[in-house]
Amino acid sequence: MGTQIAFYTLAAIIVVSSILAVTAKKMMRAATYLLFVLIATAGLYLLLEYEFLFAVQLTVYAGGILVLFIFAILLTSANSDRAEPGDRKKIVSGLVTALAGVVITTLVTVKHKFLYAPPVVTPENEITMEKIGHALMGTGRFQYVFAFEILSILLLTCAIGGILIARKR
Amino acid sequence: MAFTLFILLIPLCVFLLLALSGKRLSAGVTGVIGTLGMAVVAGLSCFSAYRYFFVIGQSGGNFPALVPFSFEWLRFTDTLSIDLGILLDPISVMMLTVISTVSLTVHLYSVGYMRGEQGFQRYCAFLSLFTFSMLGLVMATNIFQMYVFWELVGLSSYLLIGFYYTKPAAVAASKKAFIVTRFADLGFLIGILLLSYCTGTFDFGELTANNGLLVIGSTTGMAFLGLSAASWALALIFIGGAGKSAMFPLHVWLPDAMEGPTPVSALIHAATMVVAGVFLVARMFPVYYFAAHDVLMLIGYVGAFTALFAAVVAVTQTDIKRVLAYSTISQIAYMMTALGVSGFSGPDGLGYTSSMFHLFTHAFFKALLFLGAGAVIRAVHSNEMSRMGGLRKHLPVTHVAFLVACLAIAGIPPLSGFFSKDQILDAAFHHDKVLFVALWLVAGLTAFYMFRLYYNIFWGKERTYEHKPREASWTMLVPLGILVVLTAVTGFFPFSKFISSDDMGYAAGINRGVAASGVAVALIGILAARMLYRKENDRPAQLAARMGGFYRAAVEKFYIDEVWMFVTKKVIINCVARPLAWFDRHVIDGVLVDGTGRLTEKIAGSIKGMQSGQVQYYALVFIAGALAVAVWAIYI
C-alpha cells in the first residue's frame, strides 16, 4: 500500500512537472520543474529498489546536468528568460504527435501480454554494490568494462568538444 | 550473243570515265568519246538485232528468249533474288536498236546543240548514264532488275532535266519529275512485292510462261475488295508504268520536264524513257492478258482518255516544246490503248504488235520533231510560238525535216506513222468501238495541232529577230537527216513478222477502211490548221473566244497541275507533314519529354518548402514519420 501511494505520488509529480517543464514561460521555472521530474524519477528507481541508480540519478542529473542548465540559462538570460508567446501551429502539431505517440505505444504495451511475477528481491537478484562493481569491471558476459571504457572516451571527447566550442578563442 | 554485254558496259564505262574526269577533259574530247561510244553501241545493237532475227531466228515456230548472261546480284530468299542479266527477245532487241539509234543521233546532235554550254562533260556523262540505264531496263531478265534500271532511268532523267541547275524552273521540274515518277514507282514496287509473294519469282520467263499459269495458279483464292491478288499486283505495276509513261493523272511531270535541254527531251522524254511503261506492260503482256484481263481493260481506257486529253491540251499550248510534250503523252497513250485492246496470239494480237510498232516509229519521228524544234529554238532563242514565224526561209533543212516528221505523226502515208497508227486503229476497231472513236478523234487532233505548230513556226507572220536565225551546224543536221530517213522507211518493215504477242510472228495487212478513215481525219486536221495558221489572221482568236471556258481550261491543262499542287502542298504538306512536325516538336517532345523534365523540376520546386530550416519541424517529421512507420509496420 505504501509503495502504491508512493508510486502514485511520484507518478503525479512526474507527469505534472513534466508538463509544466515544457510549458513554463520562464526558463528558470522550467529548469526547476525538470529538477522535480528528475528527483521523482530517482524516487521511482528507489521504488524499483535500484539504490545505486537512485544515487546516480540524483548526483549526475540533479547535481550535474541541472547545474549546467542553470548556468546556461543565466548566461543567456538576456533574452532566454523572458516570456515567450507560443507558436500555435507548433503546439498543435506537437500535441497531436505526442498524443498519437502515447496512444500507440500505450496500446502496444498494454495489449502485449508481458509475463511477469511481482518483483521479489531475493539474495540472488539483489543488487549489491559488489555485484555492480564486478559487472562494471568484468570482461565476461553481462559485464561491462568495455562499455565503461568506451563511455569514458565518450565523456572525454564530449568534454573536449564542449570546451572547444564553448571557450572563447 | 554474249557480246550484248558490251552494249551495256560501254555506256557505263563512258559514264564513269566522263563523270570521274569531269572538267579535265575538254568539251570536244568529251563529245567525241560520248558519240563514238554510242556509235559502237548502236552498231552492236543493230548487229545483235540482225543476229537475233535473222541468224538465230525462229526455232520451233517462235522467237526464243535468250539469256546470254546472268548472275545473282542480291539474294533475298532461297527463291527470290535480283539477278542481273541480259534477256534477248523480240521486243528487247527492237528496243535496243531504237534506243541506241536515237541515242546516237542525240549525242551527235548535242555536240552541236550544246556547244559553249557550261558543264558539257556532265551532260555527256548523264546521257551515257541514261543510255546505260535504259538499255539495262529493256534487257532486264526479271522484274526486279527492271525496277533497278527503272530507278536509274528516273535518276538520269532527274539529272538531265535539272541540267540548268541555276534555273529555278528547271530545278522544280526535275524535282517534280522525280517525285511523281517515284510515287508511281511505289505502286510498281508494291506490285512487285505482291506478285513475288504470290509466285515466288521475279523472273519474266517464269511469270509469262504457259500463258501466266504461275500467276493464275498462285493467286487463286486471294482477293481484296473484289479484285484478285493478280489484278491488284498487275494494276499496281501498271501504276509504275503509268508514271513513267505519263498516263493521266500522272502525266503532270512530263510537260515540265521540257525545261531540260532539247536533245534530252528528244531522247528521254519523247523517244525512249517515256515508253518504258508501255514496254513494261508489253513485257508482262501474257500475264496481263490471262491473269488480269480487267486491268488490261483499264489500261485501254486510261490510255484512250489520256490520248484524247493530251491532244486537246496540245492544241492550245503555245510553247513549242510543250506542244510536243503533250503530243508525246498522247502518242504514248495511243500505244497503251493498243495494248489494252490487244488479244493474244496471231492476228488477234494486233494491238500488241501495233503498239510496239508505234513505239518504234514514234521514237524516230518524235525525236526528229524534238531535234527539229531544238534547231528552231537555238535559232530564235525562244520556245514561244509567238516569237516565231516564217522560218522556212531561214532554216530550210530543218523545215523539211520538221515537215516530214509532222506528216509522219499525222499518219499520212507512206510515212512510218501511217502504218503503225493504222494498225492501232484497226486493233481498236475490232475490239472496242468506243475506244476506236476516241483514237480516231485523237488522230485528227494530232494532225491539227502538229500542223498548227508547223505553220506557226515556218509560215505565218514574219517576225523580226534580234539575231538573224541561222541554219544549224552539220552535227545537228546530220542526225536530222538520219532520222528523216528512218521516219520515212521504217513504216515498211514487216513488223508483225517479228514482233507479236506470242513471239510467233504473223503477217498483218492494212485494213483499208480504217486506214482511209484515219487518213481522212488527219487530212481534215491538216487542212483546218492550214486555214487557221498559214497566214496570220484572227480566226484562231475568234474560235478560242467561242470555245470560252473549255478553251481556257485546256490552256490551263485542265487544272490538273493545280489539283496536284493542292493535294501535295495543301493536303499532304500542310495538313499532314506540318501538323506532324508540330506534333513531334510540341507534343511528343514538348509534352512527353520536356514535360517530364519540367514536371520533375516543378515537383522539386514545390516541395522545396519542406526543407524549412526549422529544426523543430524536422523533429516533427522525424517523430511523426517514425510513428507512422511503426503503425504501418505493426499492421503490415
Next chain:
Amino acid sequence: MDFSNFLKLNQEAGLVAVLLVLLICDMFGGEGPKRWLRPTACTLFAVLTAIGFFLPATGEAFGGMYVSTPMTVLMKSLLNLGTLFVFLQSGQWLRSDAALRLREGEFYVITLATLLGCCVMISAANFMMLYIAVELASLPVACLAAFNKYKEESAEAGAKYILISALSSGIMMFGLSYLYGAMGTLYFDGMASMTANAVTVIGFVFFFAGLGFKLSLVPFHLWVADVYQGAPTGATAYLSVVSKAAAGFVLMFTLYHVFGGMEAVWHTLLRWIAAATIVVGNLFAIRQQNIKRFFAFSSISQAGYLLLGIMCGTAQGMASTVFYVLVYLFSNLAAFGVVAAVENQSGRTDIAGYNGFFKTNPGLAAIMMLAVFSLAGIPPLAGFFSKFFIFSAAAAKGEYVLLFVALANTVVSLYYYLLIVKAMFVNPAEEQPIGRIRPDGYNRLSLIVCTVAIVLIGIFSYFYEYIDSISTGMKQLN
C-alpha cells in the same frame, strides 16, 4: 577480468593510442610539436589503417559484446581510410587562419573519437554497446559541425545536429527499451530468436529511426542538408562518408543478425523507405545552388541505393553494399576534396562559382567530373560497378519494381550531376572566375588516390571478389 579480451580490439586500441598521442601533443606540446601534428596524425593514422588491412584480428570478446570478423575488419578499415582522406583534405583549411590553427589538434582528436565510435558500433554485438558507440559517433560530431564556431552557419549546423541527434538517440533508446522488454536481453545472440509482434516491431522501428537519422533516410533526413551546408567541409565529408557508412554497416548487421526473424516486416519497410529516400534526395538535389548542400541531397539518395543492397538480406546484398560504400567513399571524398580546395582558396561554395572551372583548373575539374560521374554510375568508373552490383543484388531478390524506381532515379541524378559538369565544362566563366586553385600536397595526395581508386576499383575485380568472399547473408547466421 580477462584482459586478453582487449587484444582482440587491435583497431580500436590503435585508434585510442593515436588519439591519446595526438591529444597529449596538442595539450602539452608547444609550437614545435604542433607543427608536426598533421604529419603525425596522418602518418600514424595511415599506419593504423594499414594495420587494419594487414593484421586483422578476429573473434569474440567481452562475453559476446564485441565481435570481430573479417568483414568488420574490412569495414573499419574502410572507415579508417575515409577518415584518413578527411584528414588529408582538412589540413589546409585548419591552417587557413590562426584561430583555427589553435584548434587543429582538437579536430583530429574529436574525429578520431567519433571514428572509434563508428568502429565499436560495427563490432558491437550488444545493443547497449551499440548505443554507446552510436552516441560516441554522433555527439562529438556536433562539435565538428560547429567547428567554425564564429561563423553563423557553422554554429547553426552544430545546433541543428546536436538537437536532432539527441532526439534520435532518445528515440533509438526508446526502441531498444522495448526490444529489451520483449526479448529480455541486449545481446545479439540472445535476441536472434526474435519474431515480429507489436512490441518488437515498434522497438525495431524506433531503433531503425535512430540509425535512419545517421544514414539520412527519409523521413529522418531533413537535418542533412542544413548541417552539411553549414559544417566545415571536412566535417561534411566525414559526415557524408564515414558516419553514414558506419550506420549502414550497423543497420545491415543488426538486420541480418538480430532482426532476421522479422524479415518480412523490414523488407517491406525498407523497400518503401529506400524508394522514398532515393526519390526525395533526387528531387531536392535538382534545384540546389550550393555545392555542399547539393552533395547533401545527393548523399541522401545514395543512402537510398545503399538501402537497396542492405534490404536484400543475402550475402550478395552484403557484398554489394560494402563495395558500394567503398566506391562511394572514394567518389564522394574526391568531390569533397575539390570542394574543400576551392572553398579554402576562394571561399566559394555556390555551384555558380564553378562556371568555367575547367578553363582555370582543368585537373581539379577533371577530378570533380570523375567523382560525379562515378556517383552517377557511369562506366568505366567504379560507381558503375557498385551500382550494378547493388541492382543485381536487388534483382536477385526479384525486386524489379523497386529497381525500376531506382533506375529511373539514376536518370534524375544524372541530370543534376551533369549540371555540375555543365557548370565546369560548358558554362562560360563569370567575370571574376575562381583563380587557379592550388591544393596542398596532402589534399593533392588524397585526390590522386581517390581518382585512381575511382578509375581502377571497378576494373580490377579483386576488390569485389574479396568482399564477396567474406560476406555472409542472413540465412547462414540464423
Next chain:
Amino acid sequence: MIPMEYYLTVSTLMFFIGVFGFISRKNLLAVLISIELILNSVEINFSIFNRYLYPDHMEGMFFSLFGIAISAAESAVAIAVIINIYRTTQNIDVRQINKMKN
C-alpha cells in the same frame, strides 16, 4: 503490487511530453530540457523492464546507468553549442536558427 504497465505509462507520458516540448518550445534551452525528459523516461523504461521481467541480470539497469552518463555528455555538448549560438547571434530562439533552408 503496482502493475508494470503503470510504470510504463508514466515513462511513456514523460517521453511524449518531452517530444511535445521539443516540437513546441521556442527557446533552445527549453528544447534541451525536453530532450532530457525524453532520455530520462527511456532510462526508466529499462529499469522497469529489468526489474519486472528479467531480474536475473542487470542489463537494463546498466543501460539506465550508462544512459544517464550519456545524457550528461550530450547536455554538455548541447549547452556548449547553444552558448556558441548565443555568442554568434545573441539569440537562442529556435526559430531564428534557420539561415540555411530550402
Next chain:
Amino acid sequence: MSILSLFVLIPAAMLLCLFLCKGTKAIRAVMVAGASALLALSLVLVGLFVKERAVSDTAMLFTQDIVWYAPLNIHYAVGVDGISVLMLVLSAAVTFGAVFSSWSMSRHYFMWFCLLITGAFGFFISTDLFTMFMFYETALIPMYLLVGVWGTGRKEYSAMKLALMLMGASALLLIGILGIYFTSGHTTMNIVELAEQQIPLAHQRWIFPMMFIGFGTLCALFPFHTWSPDGYASAPAAVSMLHAGVLKKLGAYGCFRVAVSLMPQGAHEQAWIFLILSGAGVVYGALCAVRQTDLKYINAYSSVSHCGLILFAIMMLNGTAMRGAVLQMLSHGLTAALFFAVIGMIYGRTHTRDLREMGGLMRVMPFLSVSYIIAGLASLGLPGLSGFAAEMTIFVGSFQHPEILHRVLSVVATGSIVITAVYVLRAVGKVFYGPVQNEQHLQLTDAAWYDKIAIVVLMAGIGLIGLVPSSLYNLIENGLGPILRQPGAS
C-alpha cells in the same frame, strides 16, 4: 589475346597518347594513326574471319573469355560473328571519316572522341551482357560533353536531353539484363550461352519490351526519338556522324543481338506492337523531315525514318528482313555519316544550315554538293548505292511474312521511299541548285583535302555495298543462322 581486344585497346591507347602529347600536329598524328589502324584492323579482321569461318562453325569466332567478376558470372568475353564484323568495319570507317572531318578540333575533344569509340567498338565485340552494357554506357556519356562543349545552337539543352533520354533507356536495359540473368538461372551472362537457355515466357513478356525499348531508344524508335533531332542539330559534325553512323547501330545491334535473339518467343508475341511503332516511325520521321528547314534536322528525322526501318525489319523476325536490317544498318551508318560530314563542312563555310539562306552552292563547292547529292540518293534508295539493296531486302523480306498485318505494315513502310525522295530533293534543290542566295557564299572554298578523305572513304563504302551487296551475304547469313534457328523464330 584475341585480336578483337585490339579494337578496344587502340582507342584506349589513343586516349593515353592524347594525354601525353601536346600540339596540333601530334594530336592529328595520333588520331589519324589510330583511326587508320582501326580501319586496317577491321579490314584484316574481315579476311581472317572469312578464313576462320571456313573451318569453324561455332557461333562466335576469335572468342576470348576471361573471368572478371566470378561471383556474378561476369566475364570479359569477346567474340564476333559475321554481323559484328560488319559493324566493326562500319564503325572503323565512320571513325576514320569522323577524324578527318573534325580536323581542327582540340585535344580534349579528341579525348572524348576516343572514349566514345572505345565504347562503340567494345560493344560490338562483347559477348557478355555486362561488358556489353558497360561499353554501351561508356559510349553514351562522352556525347554529353562533345555536344555540350563543342556543339552549336541550343547545345546545352540538346546535350542534356540526349544524355538523359539515352541514359533513361539504358536504365531499362539494366533491368532487362538483370532480368535475363536471374530468370535464366543466373549461371551465365554470355549471350551465346544464354541463347541456349530458356527464359521462361512469363519473364520474356516483360523483359523483352524493356530490352527492345531500351536499345530501340538509341535507334530512335518512335516515340522515343526526340533526342535525336535536337542532339544532331547541336552536335559538331563528327559527333553527329559517329552518333548517327555508329551509336544508333549500337541500339539496333542490341535489339537484334540481345532482345530478339535471347527472347524469341517474347519477340514473337509482341512483334506487332513494335512493328506498328517502328512502322509508324518510318513514315512519321520521313513526314516530319519534309517540313524542316535546318539541314541537320532533316537528316535527323531522316535517321528516325531509316532507323525505324531497321527496327521494323528486325521485328519481322525472318531471315530476309533481318539481313535487310543488317544491310540497312551499314547503309544508314555510312549514309548518315556522309550526310553529317558534308553538312558539317558546309556549315563550317556558310555558318548556316538553314535551307532558306542557302542556294546555288553547286557552283561554289561542287565536290561537297555532289557528295551531298550522292548521300541523298543513297538515302532515297537509288540502285547502285547502299540504300537500295538494304531497303529492298527489307521490303521483300517483310512482305514475305505470312501474316496480313505484317504485310500491310510493309506496304506502309514502303511509302517512305517517296517521302524520302521529297525531302532529299527539296533540300538538294534549295541548297545546291538555283541561284546563289548570298553573295558572300561565292567566296567560299570547296572541300579541303582532309574533308575529301573523309568523304571518299564513306562514299566508297556506300558504293561498295550498293554495287556488290551479295558480297556481304555470307557474312550476314552466318550471323543470322543461330538466331533464326531459335525456337519460336520463324
